[in-house]
Amino acid sequence: MPSAFRRTVRGMRDLLPDEAEKLRYIEMKTRQVARLHGYREVITPVVEHYELLAAKVGEENRKRMYVFKDFGGRMVALRPEFTASVARLVATKMRSFPKPLRLFSVGSLYRYDEPQFGRYREFWQANYELFGSKMPEADAEILELTDNLMKEIGLRNYFFKIGHVGVLRNILSREGVAENQQNSIMQLLDKKQQDDALNLAKNSGVSQTGLNTLRNLLEIRGNDPNKVIQRIAERVKNYSEAKEAIENLSEIIRLAEASGTDAKLVLDAGFARGLEYYTGMIFEIYVPQMDIALGGGGRYDRLIEVFGGGSIPAVGVAPGIDRLALALEQQGTVLHLGEKRKVLVIPVNRELLGEAFRVSSLLKKHGLPAEVEVMGRSVSKALSEADKRGISHAVILGPREVKEGKVVLRHLNKRRQETVDLSKLTESIT
Amino acid sequence: MPSAFRRTVRGMRDLLPDEAEKLRYIEMKTRQVARLHGYREVITPVVEHYELLAAKVGEENRKRMYVFKDFGGRMVALRPEFTASVARLVATKMRSFPKPLRLFSVGSLYRYDEPQFGRYREFWQANYELFGSKMPEADAEILELTDNLMKEIGLRNYFFKIGHVGVLRNILSREGVAENQQNSIMQLLDKKQQDDALNLAKNSGVSQTGLNTLRNLLEIRGNDPNKVIQRIAERVKNYSEAKEAIENLSEIIRLAEASGTDAKLVLDAGFARGLEYYTGMIFEIYVPQMDIALGGGGRYDRLIEVFGGGSIPAVGVAPGIDRLALALEQQGTVLHLGEKRKVLVIPVNRELLGEAFRVSSLLKKHGLPAEVEVMGRSVSKALSEADKRGISHAVILGPREVKEGKVVLRHLNKRRQETVDLSKLTESIT
Numbered sequence: 032m033p034s035a036f037r038r039t040v041r042g043m044r045d046l047l048p049d050e051a052e053k054l055r056y057i058e059m060k061t062r063q064v065a066r067l068h069g070y071r072e073v074i075t076p077v078v079e080h081y082e083l084l085a086a087k088v089g090e091e092n093r094k095r096m097y098v099f100k101d102f103g104g105r106m107v108a109l110r111p112e113f114t115a116s117v118a119r120l121v122a123t124k125m126r127s128f129p130k131p132l133r134l135f136s137v138g139s140l141y142r143y144d145e146p147q148f149g150r151y152r153e154f155w156q157a158n159y160e161l162f163g164s165k166m167p168e169a170d171a172e173i174l175e176l177t178d179n180l181m182k183e184i185g186l187r188n189y190f191f192k193i194g195h196v197g198v199l200r201n202i203l204s205r206e207g208v209a210e211n212q213q214n215s216i217m218q219l220l221d222k223k224q225q226d227d228a229l230n231l232a233k234n235s236g237v238s239q240t241g242l243n244t245l246r247n248l249l250e251i252r253g254n255d256p257n258k259v260i261q262r263i264a265e266r267v268k269n270y271s272e273a274k275e276a277i278e279n280l281s282e283i284i285r286l287a288e289a290s291g292t293d294a295k296l297v298l299d300a301g302f303a304r305g306l307e308y309y310t311g312m313i314f315e316i317y318v319p320q321m322d323i324a325l326g327g328g329g330r331y332d333r334l335i336e337v338f339g340g341g342s343i344p345a346v347g348v349a350p351g352i353d354r355l356a357l358a359l360e361q362q363g364t365v366l367h368l369g370e371k372r373k374v375l376v377i378p379v380n381r382e383l384l385g386e387a388f389r390v391s392s393l394l395k396k397h398g399l400p401a402e403v404e405v406m407g408r409s410v411s412k413a414l415s416e417a418d419k420r421g422i423s424h425a426v427i428l429g430p431r432e433v434k435e436g437k438v439v440l441r442h443l444n445k446r447r448q449e450t451v452d453l454s455k456l457t458e459s460i461t
Numbered sequence: 462m463p464s465a466f467r468r469t470v471r472g473m474r475d476l477l478p479d480e481a482e483k484l485r486y487i488e489m490k491t492r493q494v495a496r497l498h499g500y501r502e503v504i505t506p507v508v509e510h511y512e513l514l515a516a517k518v519g520e521e522n523r524k525r526m527y528v529f530k531d532f533g534g535r536m537v538a539l540r541p542e543f544t545a546s547v548a549r550l551v552a553t554k555m556r557s558f559p560k561p562l563r564l565f566s567v568g569s570l571y572r573y574d575e576p577q578f579g580r581y582r583e584f585w586q587a588n589y590e591l592f593g594s595k596m597p598e599a600d601a602e603i604l605e606l607t608d609n610l611m612k613e614i615g616l617r618n619y620f621f622k623i624g625h626v627g628v629l630r631n632i633l634s635r636e637g638v639a640e641n642q643q644n645s646i647m648q649l650l651d652k653k654q655q656d657d658a659l660n661l662a663k664n665s666g667v668s669q670t671g672l673n674t675l676r677n678l679l680e681i682r683g684n685d686p687n688k689v690i691q692r693i694a695e696r697v698k699n700y701s702e703a704k705e706a707i708e709n710l711s712e713i714i715r716l717a718e719a720s721g722t723d724a725k726l727v728l729d730a731g732f733a734r735g736l737e738y739y740t741g742m743i744f745e746i747y748v749p750q751m752d753i754a755l756g757g758g759g760r761y762d763r764l765i766e767v768f769g770g771g772s773i774p775a776v777g778v779a780p781g782i783d784r785l786a787l788a789l790e791q792q793g794t795v796l797h798l799g800e801k802r803k804v805l806v807i808p809v810n811r812e813l814l815g816e817a818f819r820v821s822s823l824l825k826k827h828g829l830p831a832e833v834e835v836m837g838r839s840v841s842k843a844l845s846e847a848d849k850r851g852i853s854h855a856v857i858l859g860p861r862e863v864k865e866g867k868v869v870l871r872h873l874n875k876r877r878q879e880t881v882d883l884s885k886l887t888e889s890i891t
Contacts, residue, residue: 033512035512036512036552038553039505039506041535043509044506045546045554046503046504047554050504052502054504062485066800067829068825068831068832069803069832072485073475073476073481074484076473076475077507077569077583078470078527078583086466097531099529102573119466120475125477129846130836141507163836168837172832172833285815289814289815289818290818384719385716388717389719389721392721395498395609400498402563402602403598403602404598405591405594405598405599405602406560406593407598
């Protein structure tokens with residue numbers, strides 16, 4: 032037997048029924064939250080032009096894409112995220128859609144990463160993006176929506192690590208650091224290589240005062256947003272654009288809190304998300320049980336321009352669906368996945384099979400999961416197998432009962448049975 | 462601007478909100494029908510070993526797979542169907558699961574076909590498989606389930622083209638035709654090349670009586686199953702296994718009809734589905750408006766063995782989700798997609814933005830889709846834009862009303878407005 036027949040491709044995985052059910056439950060919740068917040072779903076292909084996907088992700092991620100040539104000689108890749116595809120839509124087919132434009136996507140993504148805890152080569156994300164508004168209320172909405180999703184799926188003790196790339200970037204700009212140098216500095220900060228980041232800033236011509244300000248900022252973090260904002264504001268008081276950035280973050284947080292968010296906020300002045308396209312507020316979702324982010328987002332006002340869509344500001348978030356499932360598991364959360372009843376209809380002989388199909392169909396019409404015994408088993412054998420298959424009720428059809436319009440209903444969990452009128456069957460299955 | 466930024470890869474497509482909503486609606490229905498019939502979902506990867514996928518599909522389909530090497534040098538492919546992946550599961554991780562085992566999958570599949578009406582290179586299917594039973598009641602269940610799905614999504618005038626590969630194959634076997642020759646004959650029949658099929662049968666050693674029987678059979682079809690079965694049974698009365706096959710189909714149809722199926726059945730003695738792994742009943746779903754199948758299925762009792770899972774009989778169906786969406790569209794069916802209300806909360810000034818977030822959050826807690834005005838627009842501008850964005854109600858917050866615990870509620874469709882207590886807002890939005 033070839034090993035290809037026994038195993039998934041490395042880094043890919045199968046989700047068996049219990050796991051699949053959790054993933055689909057969370058997916059259903061992401062869609063419900065999308066609807067409540069006015070986000071409409073778009074479905075874009077898993078296979079996109081390499082050039083499109085590469086234009087959006089940084090160089091490092093480009094190397095991690097599944098890239099190949101199709102039979103037509105086109106260089107294509109499996110999408111590593113949704114944003115490039117959605118940006119393509121917003122810049123083309125949806126160009127004339129009125130703003131604000133709220134779009135949602137959900138599905139599988141592909142990255143050739145080294146597999147490890149919580150990281151697979153096929154993974155699932157939801158993706159919410161709000162296009163057309165540069166106002167802080169748009170950022171606040173994204174935070175509120177993310178918070179509602181976490182509440183809705185029953186996640187506990189989650190917190191948002193939050194920051195604003197405008198603070199550091201505006202200082203660097205004022206100090207004359209070119210944008211690509213800024214990107215390198217932000218990337219070092221994202222990897223927590225603060226000394227390297229400061230050295231690069233120095234070599235890029237940042238003044239001693241500037242370096243002091245940066246060094247001080249990198250130490251400011253805490254979970255009382257107002258206090259942290261106050262401290263940052265004091266540090267950057269001589270950099271007016273950086274000051275505007277922190278005021279913007281302050282307003283975003285105030286509005287999100289007005290909406291009743293539960294998330295604790297951990298504000299970090301040195302927080303930089305790897306992707307270079309962020310231009311404003313950035314955040315990531317965490318729980319104490321795991322040190323990988325469950326999702327993240329932020330503002331990216333210049334991205335749509337890259338895709339030829341004119342100047343359209345945008346803010347969004349991408350919660351990781353399989354990571355959220357993992358977090359719930361780590362927290363020992365039991366999901367309420369609905370209907371637990373499941374009925375097996377057993378005819379005592381093959382002449383009654385047609386009647387068994389009629390009864391099973393009747394139960395399903397009333398919303399009860401039902402199946403006919405299909406293994407040709409005797410009643411006693413069928414009953415003894417029913418337990419381990421999660422059957423809660425058995426309906427047994429005998430010739431005498433059927434003639435009288437009755438059936439035998441067996442409550443498998445309660446180990447009792449009764450003879451009931453067919454017309455009262457569904458209400459008797461409790 | 463590179464063309465890669467403007468277009469999907471050829472044969473792939475974007476589904477904008479209205480289309481995506483229909484697809485997801487049908488997907489939701491496929492999952493609901495799965496639950497009602499006791500099918501549990503499994504999720505397998507889009508990327509599988511080439512060897513696994515190639516073992517299942519015929520040679521022709523092998524050439525149509527998206528195949529490539531990943532960075533680890535593995536030959537992989539994008540799945541063209543679910544069955545090989547599910548068979549892998551049933552033969553390995555789920556080997557010890559009790560039978561009958563009912564599994565469901567839903568998602569995107571990939572085939573490098575020439576794009577045409579209803580045929581794309583990325584498409585969506587649901588997949589239902591029942592493992593462990595060789596009884597006709599299992600086949601009947603698959604027909605019943607398929608019928609229930611069609612009813613549930615509101616498809617009209619659909620019919621199942623139905624047959625049984627056992628009739629022709631058993632005649633060919635008795636006439637001494639080897640299995641690979643049988644496969645070639647069945648493939649010719651699938652392509653409606655009946656003369657070529659009969660010639661090949663002749664060259665494979667089929668007797669003149671055999672050829673006459675085959676020729677006669679290929680002309681038998683009709684939409685009165687009992688009559689057609691009668692005619693076939695007469696033709697094959699000297700071939701006992703072929704007779705058993707047609708009796709099996711007769712019993713399957715009787716049980717499916719007992720469950721209350723609506724589908725018209727068009728029985729066709731010369732019907733052969735292309736894939737060579739079918740061993741019993743086969744069927745396809747059609748509507749009069751389209752000449753491509755909306756899905757199909759049948760019995761394949763020897764497939765799991767190919768994947769090393771021992772002898773496990775199986776019967777299944779794979780309805781095409783995007784094809785069903787297309788069929789509904791062709792029939793002019795309007796889907797009932799739920800909540801039509803959508804509320805826009807507009808503060809008259811920025812000081813009231815926090816209050817706007819509180820009100821919007823309250824509405825969402827009551828299940829009402831709600832958004833805060835995020836464009837920084839004036840009330841009149843926001844209202845004039847609301848119409849084209851599908852907003853049904855606007856809630857306007859002014860300082861005086863807010864102080865009194867009231868808001869102005871505007872019914873945009875009815876062109877009237879009222880001042881209501883905040884505590885009575887949700888019930889006033891009708």
